Amino acid sequence: MIIANLPKQPPLFISxxxxxKLLYYSLILFVLEAWFYGVQLRYALLHQGLLLIILWIACFLFxxxxxxxxxxxxWSRFQNYKRAKDQFFIHGFNRRICDTYIISKCQRMAALVAAEELGLEKQVMEYYTQKGVKWYHFIPYFMVNDPLFLFKKKFWNRTFLEPSYRSKFNFNTIQMNISQ
Incomplete structure (x- = not known):
C-alpha cells in the first residue's frame, strides 16, 4: 500500500x-560549554595549580x-528517518514500524518527522500515546532498564554508528508527478 496523496515535501536538509532538532540545541550548548571550559583551562594553565588544570581538562574533554x-x-537519527519514511510510504501506518522507533525521544522524532511528511503524523502520535509515551520522555527507555548500557555494542552501534541508508524513493519527484 503505497501512499497516494503525498503532501508537499520539504527539502532534505530541512528534514x-x-x-x-533537540540534538542540535544540545550541540550549541556543548560548543559553548567547550569554549567556556577552554577559556578556564587556559587561565588555569597560566595562573592556577595542577588540580584545577586537571579539572578543566576533564570538563573541556567531556x-x-x-x-x-x-x-x-x-546522523544516525537521519538514517532512521529515511528508513522510517520508506517503510511508512510502502506500508502506510503500521504499529510494527512505530515500535522500531519507540526506544528513544530522538528515534521517535525521526519516525514522527517521516510520518508528518507522509500525512501519517496523527496516527503515529496517537499510537505512541496509547503505548504510554509522554512528551517529557527524553531519556531512552533502555537507559532506565539497563544501567550498564554504555558497555554494550548494540548501544554504540544503534546510537552513533547507524549504517548509511539510501532511500528507495525520491519523494520530491514523486510529489511533483502526483501534483501534475
Whole structure:
C-alpha cells in the first residue's frame, strides 16, 4: 500500500534539521560549554595549580567529545528517518514500524518527522500515546532498564554508528508527478 496523496515535501536538509532538532540545541550548548571550559583551562594553565588544570581538562574533554557524539547521533537519527519514511510510504501506518522507533525521544522524532511528511503524523502520535509515551520522555527507555548500557555494542552501534541508508524513493519527484 503505497501512499497516494503525498503532501508537499520539504527539502532534505530541512528534514535533517527537524529530525535532530533537540540534538542540535544540545550541540550549541556543548560548543559553548567547550569554549567556556577552554577559556578556564587556559587561565588555569597560566595562573592556577595542577588540580584545577586537571579539572578543566576533564570538563573541556567531556564537552568536546560530546560535540562529536551529538553529530554522530544526529546522523544516525537521519538514517532512521529515511528508513522510517520508506517503510511508512510502502506500508502506510503500521504499529510494527512505530515500535522500531519507540526506544528513544530522538528515534521517535525521526519516525514522527517521516510520518508528518507522509500525512501519517496523527496516527503515529496517537499510537505512541496509547503505548504510554509522554512528551517529557527524553531519556531512552533502555537507559532506565539497563544501567550498564554504555558497555554494550548494540548501544554504540544503534546510537552513533547507524549504517548509511539510501532511500528507495525520491519523494520530491514523486510529489511533483502526483501534483501534475
Amino acid at each position: 535533517y534539521l527537524k529530525v535532530g 564537552s568536546f567529545f560530546h560535540i562529536f557524539l551529538v553529530l554522530a547521533d544526529g
